Amino acid sequence: MEIDIKTKEKLSKFSHHLETTSVPGKILLGVLLLVIAWAFYALLVQIIDGHIVTGMRDNVVWGIYIVNFIFFIGISYAGALISGILHLMRVEWRKPIIRIAEIITVVSTIIGPVYILLCMGKLERLPHLLLYGRIQSPIIWDVIAITTYLTGSMIFLHIALIRDFALLRDTPLKVGKWRQPIYRFFAAGFQNTPKQNKILDRSTDVMAAIIIPLAIIVHSVLSWIFGMTLRPGWHSTIFAPYFVVAAVFSGTGALICVIWVFRKAYHLEEYITQKHFEYLGMILLVLGALYGYFTFSEYLTSWYGSAKWELEVLHKLFSFDEYGWAFVFAVYVGILLPIVVMGFKRLRTINNIAFASLIAVIALWVKRYLIIIPTLEVPLLPMQEIREEVIHYTATWVERVLTFGGIAFFILFFFLFSKFVPIISIFESKDKKYITVIKKEVHVKETEYEETIEK
Amino acid sequence: MKKQVISTVTLIGRVSILLFTVFFYTNNIVANTIKKEKTRLNLSYFYNADNTSTLEAKLTTKKDERTVSSPDMPILFYLGVDSGALIGKAITDKDGKASVTFGEELEMLRDTAGYLIFYVEFEGNDEYKSSSKDVAVKEARLEMSFFQRDSVKSILLKAWEVGTDGENIPLDKVDISFYVPRTYSLLEFSANELENGECIVAFPTDIPGNEKGELTIIAKIVDSDDYGTVSTKGIINWGTNLEVVHEAHRGLGDVDAPLWMVYTLIVLMSGVWGHYVYVLYSIYMIKREEKNID
Numbered sequence: 001m002e003i004d005i006k007t008k009e010k011l012s013k014f015s016h017h018l019e020t021t022s023v024p025g026k027i028l029l030g031v032l033l034l035v036i037a038w039a040f041y042a043l044l045v046q047i048i049d050g051h052i053v054t055g056m057r058d059n060v061v062w063g064i065y066i067v068n069f070i071f072f073i074g075i076s077y078a079g080a081l082i083s084g085i086l087h088l089m090r091v092e093w094r095k096p097i098i099r100i101a102e103i104i105t106v107v108s109t110i111i112g113p114v115y116i117l118l119c120m121g122k123l124e125r126l127p128h129l130l131l132y133g134r135i136q137s138p139i140i141w142d143v144i145a146i147t148t149y150l151t152g153s154m155i156f157l158h159i160a161l162i163r164d165f166a167l168l169r170d171t172p173l174k175v176g177k178w179r180q181p182i183y184r185f186f187a188a189g190f191q192n193t194p195k196q197n198k199i200l201d202r203s204t205d206v207m208a209a210i211i212i213p214l215a216i217i218v219h220s221v222l223s224w225i226f227g228m229t230l231r232p233g234w235h236s237t238i239f240a241p242y243f244v245v246a247a248v249f250s251g252t253g254a255l256i257c258v259i260w261v262f263r264k265a266y267h268l269e270e271y272i273t274q275k276h277f278e279y280l281g282m283i284l285l286v287l288g289a290l291y292g293y294f295t296f297s298e299y300l301t302s303w304y305g306s307a308k309w310e311l312e313v314l315h316k317l318f319s320f321d322e323y324g325w326a327f328v329f330a331v332y333v334g335i336l337l338p339i340v341v342m343g344f345k346r347l348r349t350i351n352n353i354a355f356a357s358l359i360a361v362i363a364l365w366v367k368r369y370l371i372i373i374p375t376l377e378v379p380l381l382p383m384q385e386i387r388e389e390v391i392h393y394t395a396t397w398v399e400r401v402l403t404f405g406g407i408a409f410f411i412l413f414f415f416l417f418s419k420f421v422p423i424i425s426i427f428e429s430k431d432k433k434y435i436t437v438i439k440k441e442v443h444v445k446e447t448e449y450e451e452t453i454e455k
Numbered sequence: 456m457k458k459q460v461i462s463t464v465t466l467i468g469r470v471s472i473l474l475f476t477v478f479f480y481t482n483n484i485v486a487n488t489i490k491k492e493k494t495r496l497n498l499s500y501f502y503n504a505d506n507t508s509t510l511e512a513k514l515t516t517k518k519d520e521r522t523v524s525s526p527d528m529p530i531l532f533y534l535g536v537d538s539g540a541l542i543g544k545a546i547t548d549k550d551g552k553a554s555v556t557f558g559e560e561l562e563m564l565r566d567t568a569g570y571l572i573f574y575v576e577f578e579g580n581d582e583y584k585s586s587s588k589d590v591a592v593k594e595a596r597l598e599m600s601f602f603q604r605d606s607v608k609s610i611l612l613k614a615w616e617v618g619t620d621g622e623n624i625p626l627d628k629v630d631i632s633f634y635v636p637r638t639y640s641l642l643e644f645s646a647n648e649l650e651n652g653e654c655i656v657a658f659p660t661d662i663p664g665n666e667k668g669e670l671t672i673i674a675k676i677v678d679s680d681d682y683g684t685v686s687t688k689g690i691i692n693w694g695t696n697l698e699v700v701h702e703a704h705r706g707l708g709d710v711d712a713p714l715w716m717v718y719t720l721i722v723l724m725s726g727v728w729g730h731y732v733y734v735l736y737s738i739y740m741i742k743r744e745e746k747n748i749d
Contacts, residue, residue: 135712136708136712148724155734155735158738162738189743189744189745190741193744196741199737199741202737203738210727
C-alpha cells in the first residue's frame with residue numbers, strides 16, 4: 001500500500017508508543033499485574049470456600065458483582081454513542097477520540113459479563129442457559145443481547161482499525177516479528193484502493209447505524225431484569241429509558257476520563273484539544289440533566305404512591321443512618337457537578353471537566369449500588385432474622401479485590417491496546433497544520449483564479 | 456412461770472410446724488392433681504372399599520374451657536377388651552388424630568353377640584391424664600353392581616352383616632349414601648335406606664367422568680352405631696365424556712414462549728446478525744479486492 005509522507009510523519013509520532021514502554025508505563029504494568037494476581041487469589045478463595053466468602057446471603061442475593069456488571073455494560077455505551085451517532089452525523093471532531101470510545105465499548109463489554117460468572121454459585125450449570133434457556137426470561141434476553149452487542153462492537157472496532165492495521169502492516173516498526181502476521185490478518189488485505197475504501201466506508205456506516213439501536217436494546221434489556229421483577233424499588237416502567245440515559249451518561253464520563261489520561265500520558269494535546277472536552281462535557285451536561293429528571297420522576301412516583309414497601313425502600317435511601325450519604329453523592333453531587341462545571345465558562349477547563357466526569361462515573365457506580373442493595377435489603381415478606389450479615393449486605397474483601405481486579409483488567413486491556421495499535425486513528429484524523437496548509441492553498445488558488453478572470 | 460411460758464411456746468412452735476407441713480404437702484398434692492389435664496379419646500371404625508379396616512382415634516383435652524386437639528401423643532390400638540392383642544401404635548397428628556389400618560389377615564375376635572371389640576389407650580404423661588375408649592362394631596360388607604333396564608341405568612347395592620358363623624345377614628333399615636369423588640371431596644348424589652339388604656338408586660348420568668367417561672361411585676354407611684363406617688366403590692363408563700383438549704400452552708409460565716415473543720426475537724436477531732453477515736462479507740470483499748490488485 002502506498003503511504004503518503006504526511007501519514008508516515010503522523011505514524012512516526014505514535015510509533016514510539018508502539019515500540020517502547022516508558023518507565024512509568026512499566027511501573028503501571030507491574031501494579032496492574034499485581035492487582036490482577038491478587039484478584040485471582042480472591043477468585044481462588046471464592047471457588048474453594050464458596051460464596052460464603054462474599055457478603056451475599058439469602059436475603060440480599062446480589063451484591064457488588066451485579067453492580068459492577070451493570071456499571072461496565074453502562075460505560076460501554078461510550079462507543080455506541082460517540083462512534084455511532086457522531087459518525088453518522090459526520091462530525092469531524094469525533095475522529096481523534098473515536099478509537100478510544102470503541103475500545104471502551106469492547107473492553108467493558110468483555111469485563112462486565114465476567115462478574116455474572118463470579119456471581120453464579122454453580123458455574124457448571126452455565127451450559128443450562130443454552131440447553132434449557134427459556135426466551136420468556138429477561139436473563140436470557142440479556143445473554144442474547146450482550147452477546148450480540150459484543151460481537152457487533154468487535155466488528156465495529158475491527159473495521160475502524162483496518163486502515164491502521166494496513167498501515168502498520170506496511171510500515172517497518174521496531175516491534176516483535178510476531179505482530180506482523182496479526183497486523184496482516186486484521187488488515188484484511190486493505191490496499192487503500194477506491195473500491196476498498198468505498199466498501200469500508202459503507203460497512204462502517206452500516207455498523208454505526210446498527211450499533212445505536214443495539215446499544216439501546218442492550219441497556220433496556222439489562223434494566224428489564226430489574227424492571228420485570230415484582231419488587232418494590234425495581235418494578236418500574238421507567239427503568240428502561242432510565243438505564244439507557246444512565247449508560248450514556250456514564251459512558252461519556254468514562255470517555256472523558258480516558259481521553260484525559262491518554263492526552264497526558266502520550267502528549268496528545270495536538271489531537272485531543274479543549275474543544276473535545278467541551279463538546280463531550282456539553283453532552284455530559286445534557287445527559288446529566290436528563291438523568292436527574294428521570295431520577296426525580298422515579299422517586300417522586302414511588303414516594304407519592306405511598307405503597308408500604310416502596311416507602312421502606314425510600315426510607316433506606318433517604319435516611320442518613322443507612323444510605324442517605326451515598327444517595328446524596330450519587331444523585332446530587334454526581335449530577336450537579338458536571339452541570340455546574342459545564343455551566344460556567346470559567347470552570348470549563350480540561351482538568352475540571354475530567355474531574356467532574358470522574359465524579360460522575362463514580363457516582364453512577366454508587367447509584368447502581370443503591371438500585372440493587374437497599375432494594376434487596378427490604379424483604380418481600382416480614383423476615384424473622386437477626387443475623388446482621390443476612391439483614392444487611394456488606395461487601396467482603398473478596399468482592400472488593402475482584403472489583404479492583406476488573407478495573408485493573410480494564411486499564412490493562414487499554415494499555416496493551418495502545419501498545420498494539422495507535423490510540424488515535426492515523427488515517428481518519430488530520431494534522432491541524434496540514435488542514436491549515438490545505439485551506440491556505442485553496443485560498444491561494446481561488447485568488448489566482450479570480451485574478452486570472454479579472455485579467 | 457418460766458417453765459410454763461417455755462412449754463407454751465414450744466407447743467405453739469410444734470403446732471405451727473405441723474400445720475405448715477400439712478399445708479405444704481396438701482398444697483403439693485392439690486397442685487399435682489390440678490396440674491395434669493384430662494384427656495378424652497374418641498374411636499371410629501372404618502371398613503374401606505379396598506377391604507381393609509381402619510381404626511381412627513382422636514385425642515382431645517380441655518384448655519381454657521375449650522376442647523382442643525392433642526398432637527404428638529402416642530396411642531395404642533388393641534383388638535379385644537382390656538388390652539387384648541396390640542394391633543398398632545400411632546402418634547396423633549396436628550388434629551389429634553391417629554389411625555392404624557389392617558387387612559383381613561387379622562383374625563377378628565368377636566364377643567358372644569358377634570361384635571368386634573377394639574380398644575384404644577392413651578397412657579398419659581406428666582401433662583395429661585391417661586384415657587381409653589373402646590368401640591364395638593359388627594362386620595358389615597357392601598357389594599355394588601350396575602344394571603340397565605329399558606335404558607334406565609341403576610346401581611344395585613347389597614349389604615349384609617357377617618354373622619358369628621360366617622353367614623350373611625342382610626342389613627335392614629340402615630342409612631346408606633352414594634357419592635362420586637370430585638376434586639377435593641365427595642359429592643353426595645343420593646341417600647337411601649337399605650331394605651332387606653338391598654338398595655337400588657338411579658345412576659347419575661349427568662355427572663362427567665374421566666376422558667373415557669368412567670365414573671367412580673362410592674357407597675357408604677356413615678358412622679353407624681353397629682357397623683361404624685363401611686364403604687365400597689365401583690367404576691363404570693356411564694358418565695358423560697370429559698373432553699380434554701391437549702393443546703400446547705404458550706405463556707410466560709409455560710415451557711413454550713408466546714408466539715409473538717418468538718417471532719419478535721427471530722426478526723430482531725435476523726436483522727442485527729444480518730447486518731453483521733453483510734459487514735463480514737464486505738471484509739471478505741476487501742480481501743478479495745487485494746487479490747485482484749495482485
